[in-house]
Amino acid sequence: GVLFYGPPGCGKTLLAKAIANECGANFISIKGPELLTQWFGESEANVRELFDKARAASPCILMFDEIDSIAKARGGGGGGTGDRVINQILTEIDGVGARKNVFVIGATNRPDVLDPAVIRPGRLDQLIYIPLPDLKSRVSIFHAALRKAPVAPDVSIETLARSTNGFSGADITEICQSASKLAIR
Incomplete structure (x- = not known):
């Protein structure tokens, strides 16, 4: 095991x-x-x-x-x-x-x-x-979490990933879900 x-x-x-x-x-x-x-x-x-x-x-x-x-x-x-x-x-x-x-x-x-x-x-x-995600991994997580959401053209996934150093994949997913809910309101 x-x-x-x-x-x-x-x-x-x-x-x-x-x-x-x-x-x-x-x-x-x-x-x-x-x-x-x-x-x-x-x-x-x-x-x-x-x-x-x-x-x-x-x-x-x-x-x-x-x-x-x-x-x-x-x-x-x-x-x-x-x-x-x-x-x-x-x-x-x-x-x-x-x-x-x-x-x-x-x-x-x-x-x-x-x-x-x-x-x-x-x-x-x-x-x-299993460490916290690095920059490349955070970019991938943001892409996966936002794949079904419309994202404004001025939103930079790279910038989001750079500003979330120390965040877990679950944290990033929660950020994306919260942003989607706020956008719907």
Whole structure:
């Protein structure tokens, strides 16, 4: 498996979807907190069901967004649901692989809080940093976000991209959507 990490809104989930599309694989994405419930044993059952669903849909890319919310370092003395859920995830990751045609991708903006067992060899052992977009990428994001919107001829996408240094792809998309809504008003 692979772990994508980087600032929020930089396209980690979008990249995972694109990989699935390019590989012709099914794509299942879940945000970590969606697996958690208050009932004893139910969170672990949710993890098992998710992996069963991925195996049934193989070839499949299984994406854990916000994996840091369910795979924090163990050993804090609290034990309980968090430790049981991470143990179940590790067991399931160990049970999938090339022969099962399920590829696991985790995404986080906090790799420092992950349990070391999650990123050991054979699990999510490829760590890939997804940075904030550079100028060329911001130009592409503006073009994609504005492709269906009429843009005045005096609007320079290059200027917009230069003035949004430090913005994520999600930030730029939101700017374009807000501008479109304001133009409609």
